[in-house]
Amino acid sequence: MRLSLLRPVIDRPGPWATVYADISHGTEDVEKQQELLASATTAQLFALGADEATCGAVHEALVAPRDSAPGAHTGRVLFAHDGVVVLDTPLPGPPATPFAAWGPVPRVTPLLAAIGDDPVCLVVRLDRNGADLVVLGERGADDTGRAGDTERPPPRTAPADWSERHLQATAGRTWEQSAGEIADAVREAFDSSGAEAVVLIGGEAHERHLVHDKLPSRLRAVTYESEHGGRAPGAERDLVERDIAQIRAVREREHVAQVTDRFRTGAGSGGRSAPRAAAGIPALVEAARAHRIETLLVSPHGADIARQVWVGEGVDQLAVRGADVQAMGEERPATARADDALVRCAVAGGAEIVVVRDLEQAPEGGLGAILRRSEGQSPE
Structure with missing residues (x-):
């Protein structure tokens, strides 16, 4: 999966407003529907703690005229920060679950799940x-x-x-x-x-x-x-x-099958060699923070993806405990979903992200990683 689209979002600290919008264009009162959607969305963001400038930027983006064929039923995702919509991109279809969120980390995982591997x-x-x-x-x-x-x-x-x-x-x-x-x-x-x-x-x-x-x-x-x-x-x-x-x-x-095979092989490695795969929130957090993740596997339906971890403004300020983030220099750590926090840190470290939709192929808990070789570690 090519992640250059996310770079403007990954590189900036939070807090972030994230909006996954379901937009219909098949009726005569499109402008009224856009206004209702924009007002409801920004009211929800404001209730969640978003600042007025960011709410205003989201409202303006949602009511702006869009080029779309009559009857089209599409989705959009917006990421806004500090009064600016940093990324506004269409989805291949309506979002699986429209929502608005406000938090320290942008909700990027649903976007990755929607666009898939998208091979060039x-x-x-x-x-x-x-x-x-x-x-x-x-x-x-x-x-x-x-x-x-x-x-x-x-x-x-x-x-x-x-x-x-x-x-x-x-x-x-x-x-x-x-x-x-x-x-x-x-x-x-x-x-x-x-x-x-x-x-x-x-x-x-x-x-x-x-x-x-x-x-x-x-x-x-x-x-x-x-x-x-x-x-x-x-x-x-x-x-x-x-x-x-x-x-x-x-x-x-084919690509997902190759990646999941590599993950299973790495997870099963033993003996004196260093493991080539990681699973479970503590191990994944440690690997992400050390930039050891080569490929992060994410299942949209795993039990671990919505677990809370602690984060700071820096992409590497990630831990299972808030005190550990404070020890990294963050005065006010906050909680975030594990999937989004791990994606942010992994992408910043140059990792690939692979969405695994098949539950039989997915790592237990929905999150796993293929690790980079340590210095001096022999090839497989």
């Missing part, structure tokens, strides 16, 4: 003349840059479209030669974009297979194919989007 994909649209390459990720669709035909003008970023990146095969070259050039461009774009999967779409089956075969083995393992679409603008767009959504879902399941 490098989409390669093929035809017999070449390919268009586009990266699909947290910013939408982005052109990866220019390669191949140097006579073409520089490409444009197109967040709402698939096209714009052209890798044109030179006339007279065989498809095998072109496939090799495309494979080289795919490798370069994959490495530079941070993509986690490649999707070959359009073209004939043998054309997709030839490009696939010319990729390095590490890319072939994460490359998928779709027979739909092509390089023409809008070609079978609905079918292409469906196929890509299915491929991203498959990739997410």
